[in-house]
Amino acid sequence: MTNLTVNLPGLNLKNPIMPASGCFGFGKEYAQLYDLSQLGAIMIKATTAETRLGNPTPRVAETSSGMLNAIGLQNPGLEKVMASELPWLEQYDTSIIANVAGSQTEDYVEVARAISSAPNVHALELNISCPNVKQGGITFGTDPNIARALTRAVKDVSSVPVYVKLSPNVTDIVQLAKAVEEGGADGITMINTLLGMRLDEKTGRPVIANITGGLSGPAIKPVALRMVYEVRKHTDLPIIGMGGITDVTDVIDFLSAGANAVAVGTANFVNPFVCPEIIAALPEKLHDLGYESVEELVGRSHRL
């Protein structure tokens, strides 16, 4: 029997596959389609201290093998997430990773403290990399000093392990990874979206109301994979890799490059069953490649 389990700080995953934050809401919609207990974990939509309405529409645009989004962290706010979304998720036997966002350190700290105390939140994902909010967000993710300090502040109040989500929109991703490691991060999740733009061909106007948006989907996979590979060379922290994953082969690539687990974002929109399908395909794929467990395969590209 192929062993799919992955053990990471706070997360004893039955398999390394989870939906990425923002692409799966709080699970309710996909629960109409399949049993969420199949999933290794669920990264829920970014939660902020207050209700956020997000950006005006249009919020998405299609690009070659990818899409842009500028949702702007719309979410019902900490209180409602704690009161209704998280309790609802308790019926499923899977780990919940809460994506925490804000526009200043205090916001992050407030959300982290509260949400990490929810009984079914197993880890936090610190979203210092959202390109679609005017204040904070991405600046936290591009300055190593700020990223380090924010990680430490959140780490100090969190009752569960803290994973920090890195932005690809930086000159040196390794430097950021090192910074959050110094700040006490228990793990890294990467990558968030690349900043991009699309124009309406008739008018020349940006298609996305926010002007720019975050690029995701297969188009960004080569960049994501390169970054995971580079960061793995420089840290032993667990990495949850993502960016353009659409099938089991993509998963193998990220694990090979050094990710310990992976998240699937945009592909859920194209094929809502993509996560369970990948989970089902994984044992045979590992077996064909000559591996008996996920953990054996992790990082193989570095051992050649």
Next chain:
Amino acid sequence: MTNLTVNLPGLNLKNPIMPASGCFGFGKEYAQLYDLSQLGAIMIKATTAETRLGNPTPRVAETSSGMLNAIGLQNPGLEKVMASELPWLEQYDTSIIANVAGSQTEDYVEVARAISSAPNVHALELNISCPNVKQGGITFGTDPNIARALTRAVKDVSSVPVYVKLSPNVTDIVQLAKAVEEGGADGITMINTLLGMRLDEKTGRPVIANITGGLSGPAIKPVALRMVYEVRKHTDLPIIGMGGITDVTDVIDFLSAGANAVAVGTANFVNPFVCPEIIAALPEKLHDLGYESVEELVGRSHRL
């Protein structure tokens, strides 16, 4: 009659379309297919002081709507380019932009001084952004101070206007653009490739011998367009835009975002006639959009 001409420092272009450096060699191969005098200009392959053998093969890999390359600046070296490639190009009525590369300032200066004196070289394109060479190259393109100093050094010796080619692999492209502007750049060309990677699905080995390569093609267009738009907001320098252009609509997008002219790279490999086809389609497209000249359309997204 729609006016396609574009006048930029050193470059009086009959139209704004030119092949991008490294995707067109020194023109000989495409000259078998069509008359190069149709082109607005030609950006020739990077030239270094000495002959460069470049990287081992495989040097290219396909990705979703894109490709990776790690040619490693293979070129016959300054002497041969001056002695045979450039003189051969004199038969064509088009502007030549010489792409200058090196691994230290002295190399750049040497090549720039010599090649800018060739009778048919109208401008230099300073390649401070090649991701595929171990030394120099990209570090020049990611540190604003180094970029500024290099630009100044080259500017001092060049007999023709100097355009600096920016790397997208940076946190803040505007900062780099400002730096080269301060260094005396006459214009900016952007973007070079995004650093990426692909793994062999069976072995987990990087497909490209150099491990990482530069991502180009339609996949990167949203990133390129966003960067051109941002840089245009902060400088009046001429911009030659590129990244994923495959047809006349893409050209309109880059011009709208603020590019004064555009270059076509990877698309030449897919459709070797792409440049003349775009040039032929441009007048009608401009007309349909209600413009009588290229220069009228440039930057329209900023005027909405």
Next chain:
Amino acid sequence: MIRQEKMVVVSQQQIARNIFELIVKGDLVQDMQEPGQFVHIRVADSFEPLLRRPISIAEINREESQFTMIYRSEGRGTSLLAEKAVGATIDVLGPLGHGFDVDAAKAKAYLIGGGIGVPPLYQLAKELNAKGVETVHILGFESKEAVFYEEKFKALGETHIATVDGSHGTQGFVTHILNELPKDFDTYYSCGPTAMLEAVQWAYPEKQGFLSYEQRMGCGIGACFACVCRTTKSETDYIKVCSDGPVFPAGVVIV
């Protein structure tokens, strides 16, 4: 229940300029609840184009397990859809969203559609007529060449056509026709460009109405927050076109 199914193309026909009628067959039809729901279509096996395309359900044939879509072939996705021949399979996710409240109309209803907003009104008209509600159809198109289903609507009730260029029916917009028609109906239903929905809403402030909205979509099932609209119901909330809509009672959506 929402299903993802490879449905089989039974018929594909061009019925007006750039307008295609596509009939597909599969089990998913049995779950269709209301006229005005839509499906989300994956047009290619590859990830290019990436996103699914939302298309309304235009007619439901439960006995044959078939349903009809009418769409404009315009961009990359719909052009690929137009290439699907009889026998080909299409990846359909649906039925999605909430449609028109058929029970709301009492005696007489106005069905007001514009362009590719017309299709869902056809199944609606059929169901209303089946319930004994008289339907009047006011349909707007660009020009004569773009008109479709005129005879089919006529077979169900009084039908007025407006074309922007006047090449068929009344010249102008549906509102030009509405101005001339009596207000002797109890309920209106509308689907079309947002500007048209706004105009219709303004025209009948006192009537009960239902409007079907469009937004750019990601997931199509309510998970990604791409397709939201502001709502009069709450200052601190949005409604999602894909899962709360696409049909909302008049007065609910702020555009």
Next chain:
Amino acid sequence: MIRQEKMVVVSQQQIARNIFELIVKGDLVQDMQEPGQFVHIRVADSFEPLLRRPISIAEINREESQFTMIYRSEGRGTSLLAEKAVGATIDVLGPLGHGFDVDAAKAKAYLIGGGIGVPPLYQLAKELNAKGVETVHILGFESKEAVFYEEKFKALGETHIATVDGSHGTQGFVTHILNELPKDFDTYYSCGPTAMLEAVQWAYPEKQGFLSYEQRMGCGIGACFACVCRTTKSETDYIKVCSDGPVFPAGVVIV
């Protein structure tokens, strides 16, 4: 002259496991010079998959303006190619590169091919035979199911087959057969995996030989420097497989 042409599919047939024979028609055929040249094929109208696929010319029929390709449907590009039906058009760039020197052989030639390296040897065999050169064909495949064109080669001369699993012909590699054969030929021609080309070259250091190489390609016409190999001719230069090759005299390419 190199042309880009929308060529029409005349025939598409599976002839072995995952192996397809594709015949297309168009003017470009008239420019084909030598066996061993190749074409560069765009398999989709979209940019996904992005790059063209290099495929050898397996047989040329100038009268009918047709040529044959034989390819293994494996990855994304070749799978799409296998879907092209009779009547469809395919975007072909070619003819490209330099092929086998047919005039080099005097009386007897060995044609040594492995897997999808076998196809270009077929046109070569035909041309050599037409010139009165006796050809012996030594062809290696994975297994019985992968073997193709055996009868066609037999019709042109002595033909030996090796399969890795021994399910047909000699068990092992082409070199196992070569070891048993006399060295009474004047020229050899070979196309196949690089390891095979190396082995063949080692086996006949004293003979005149021509080898066809593979490399990952970008442009296919010599402009991008993707497909280079080091050469014994110069320490400071590369040769390009696409435009200087794919066929080189033995001893020229360093692998």
